[in-house]
Amino acid sequence: MTAIAPVDNSNTVPAVPTKSTSGKAVARKTGLTLGAWIVGLIVFLPIGWMVITAFKPESAAETWPPRFTFSPTLSEFTIVFSGMGPYITNSAIATIGSTILVLVLGLPAAYALSVRPVKRWRDGLFFFISTKMLPVVAAIGPLYILVLRTGLLDSIWALIILYAAMNLPLAIWMLRSFMLEVPSETLEAARLDGAGRIREITEVIMPVVSPGLVSTALICVIFAWNELFLALNLTVTKAATMPMFLISSVPQEGLYIAHLSAAATVASVPVIIVGWIAQRSLVRGLSMGAIK
Amino acid sequence: MAVLEQAPPTAPAGPRPRAMSAREKWSRRLPLLPALLYTIIVTQVPFLVMIWYSFQSYYWNEPGGSWFNGVSNYAHVFTDPDFLNAIVRTVTMTVIAVLLTVIIGTALAVLLDRKFPGRGVVRTLIITPFLVMPAAAALIWQGPMLDPNFGLLNYLLAPFGVNHEAWLSNHAYGTVIVVMVWQWMPFMMLIVLAGLQSQPGDVLEAAKVDGASAWSTFRELTVPHLRPYLELGILLGTIYLVTTFDQIRLMTQGGPGTQTTTLPYYLYEKVNYAFDIGGSAAAGVVTVVLTIIVASFALRMFARVFQFEEAR
Numbered sequence: 001m002t003a004i005a006p007v008d009n010s011n012t013v014p015a016v017p018t019k020s021t022s023g024k025a026v027a028r029k030t031g032l033t034l035g036a037w038i039v040g041l042i043v044f045l046p047i048g049w050m051v052i053t054a055f056k057p058e059s060a061a062e063t064w065p066p067r068f069t070f071s072p073t074l075s076e077f078t079i080v081f082s083g084m085g086p087y088i089t090n091s092a093i094a095t096i097g098s099t100i101l102v103l104v105l106g107l108p109a110a111y112a113l114s115v116r117p118v119k120r121w122r123d124g125l126f127f128f129i130s131t132k133m134l135p136v137v138a139a140i141g142p143l144y145i146l147v148l149r150t151g152l153l154d155s156i157w158a159l160i161i162l163y164a165a166m167n168l169p170l171a172i173w174m175l176r177s178f179m180l181e182v183p184s185e186t187l188e189a190a191r192l193d194g195a196g197r198i199r200e201i202t203e204v205i206m207p208v209v210s211p212g213l214v215s216t217a218l219i220c221v222i223f224a225w226n227e228l229f230l231a232l233n234l235t236v237t238k239a240a241t242m243p244m245f246l247i248s249s250v251p252q253e254g255l256y257i258a259h260l261s262a263a264a265t266v267a268s269v270p271v272i273i274v275g276w277i278a279q280r281s282l283v284r285g286l287s288m289g290a291i292k
Numbered sequence: 293m294a295v296l297e298q299a300p301p302t303a304p305a306g307p308r309p310r311a312m313s314a315r316e317k318w319s320r321r322l323p324l325l326p327a328l329l330y331t332i333i334v335t336q337v338p339f340l341v342m343i344w345y346s347f348q349s350y351y352w353n354e355p356g357g358s359w360f361n362g363v364s365n366y367a368h369v370f371t372d373p374d375f376l377n378a379i380v381r382t383v384t385m386t387v388i389a390v391l392l393t394v395i396i397g398t399a400l401a402v403l404l405d406r407k408f409p410g411r412g413v414v415r416t417l418i419i420t421p422f423l424v425m426p427a428a429a430a431l432i433w434q435g436p437m438l439d440p441n442f443g444l445l446n447y448l449l450a451p452f453g454v455n456h457e458a459w460l461s462n463h464a465y466g467t468v469i470v471v472m473v474w475q476w477m478p479f480m481m482l483i484v485l486a487g488l489q490s491q492p493g494d495v496l497e498a499a500k501v502d503g504a505s506a507w508s509t510f511r512e513l514t515v516p517h518l519r520p521y522l523e524l525g526i527l528l529g530t531i532y533l534v535t536t537f538d539q540i541r542l543m544t545q546g547g548p549g550t551q552t553t554t555l556p557y558y559l560y561e562k563v564n565y566a567f568d569i570g571g572s573a574a575a576g577v578v579t580v581v582l583t584i585i586v587a588s589f590a591l592r593m594f595a596r597v598f599q600f601e602e603a604r
């Protein structure tokens with residue numbers, strides 16, 4: 001099995017001039033390019049509008065017709081930054097804490113399902129994935145009571161624990177796919193050299209897996225950062241996260257659209273940047289390691 | 293090949309399973325145990341507690357705790373039209389949304405599977421909806437985009453005769469689906485694009501040389517090649533879309549009336565507004581039973597998708 005990064009097939013068009021270089025084909029190509037750009041911009045429009053609106057003064061945000069020219073201001077951002085402190089801290093703790101927990105639990109588990117597999121590794125894999133199919137949503141009432149009784153209501157620990165459980169199956173599948181990339185010859189050679197299990201892991205497996213570790217962590221960060229359902233049900237104020245901050249930025253009355261847009265922009269930007277940087281690993285993570 | 297072969301390399305990994313000593317077996321199991329125990333405790337215990345509460349009358353805002361009330365929670369749930377409608381609505385919304393993400397995602401992937409100026413930028417623009425915090429996206433759609441009085445969408449559609457349409461009041465169901473699709477089609481696009489780009493170029497070229505039309509090449513070669521990718525996308529897309537909550541909570545609150553009340557939102561309301569733990573637990577048990585039925589098919593599909601290369 002060879003794992004190749006996606007091939008760019010557009011290079012394989014024959015260099016010899018063929019019918020496809022006629023004027024009609026050129027027009028078609030230009031049309032498709034133009035179409036792709038237009039579609040891209042339409043898809044991006046709501047996000048672009050969010051960012052534009054965030055720089056409007058509140059009075060320019062709720063007008064008909066919508067205004068495209070205005071003198072940009074940072075005043076809404078200033079208000080957002082002054083209010084979001086505890087929320088963004090909670091989000092950061094829940095996201096980073098749960099991701100570390102996922103990696104600590106997931107790495108050895110992935111090892112036990114790939115490099116030195118347990119006998120029933122297939123059942124193990126399917127158990128983990130099946131927990132993603134039993135929606136935690138269904139058990140939210142009992143979960144609320146459990147969290148309440150264990151004193152974890154409105155505690156960041158509840159979110160860390162649950163986010164870790166939410167992302168662990170994904171991470172195990174993904175990490176496993178990276179571990180399977182360690183060539184068996186290399187493992188064999190290390191063993192013949194008398195490398196113990198520890199050396200095998202630190203010197204042979206980890207160097208191959210560490211880029212995968214980063215992409216796994218990024219995927220976990222995206223899902224934990226964006227999570228709302230559990231945060232909404234299990235936190236009130238002390239442990240409330242950024243999605244909760246967004247909800248609180250919609251007041252009962254008064255103008256709020258510019259303020260909301262600024263808050264939404266600030267809340268989304270970290271993950272958007274992480275995702276842009278990690279585009280390649282995104283595919284792999286989202287397909288649970290099935291697609292490289 | 294871009295799709296991973298799933299069998300672990302058993303050959304060099306020490307003695308064959310049958311010859312494994314008990315010690316070797318346990319040393320293999322040990323690294324798996326923490327994750328396994330953690331997952332069992334955190335994900336399965338709430339479900340056991342749920343079964344217990346589904347036979348109790350328990351309102352968490354009232355003193356007096358819970359008491360056994362037999363199957364009356366279940367009787368309520370099964371005669372609650374809101375619950376039954378929520379099930380149907382969850383299924384129809386998920387199916388429509390998944391189908392649309394597949395169709396649009398595939399079209400976008402085909403569009404992006406050629407070299408053109410700015411391809412990377414367009415790709416980046418298209419994946420961004422998936423990265424935006426769903427709560428942020430929902431609120432941006434609800435306000436700046438869809439507001440009947442000042443929303444950008446009505447402005448852009450005005451030339452087509454749309455006049456200050458209140459999308460979330462008059463077309464809540466469709467509008468929520470549109471936002472779900474907008475958020476999830478990049479996911480499908482990425483998976484299909486990976487499939488398209490893993491096609492061996494020489495086969496496509498041979499088809500071209502043989503004079504096959506673009507459409508017949510797509511149908512005869514590309515679609516069969518894409519099949520496992522589409523299956524994977526549909527499977528994972530369903531898992532994520534069926535639990536859609538943020539958009540509904542923030543855009544429609546399940547309304548107007550109960551027009552967009554799906555199961556997640558129904559359960560949320562039962563816990564947060566009716567304080568009814570017993571009732572929510574019974575509804576949860578029914579949901580889980582239904583999910584298990586669907587999931588057992590899904591797991592079989594998973595097994596097939598992840599092994600299709602071994603089977604070759």
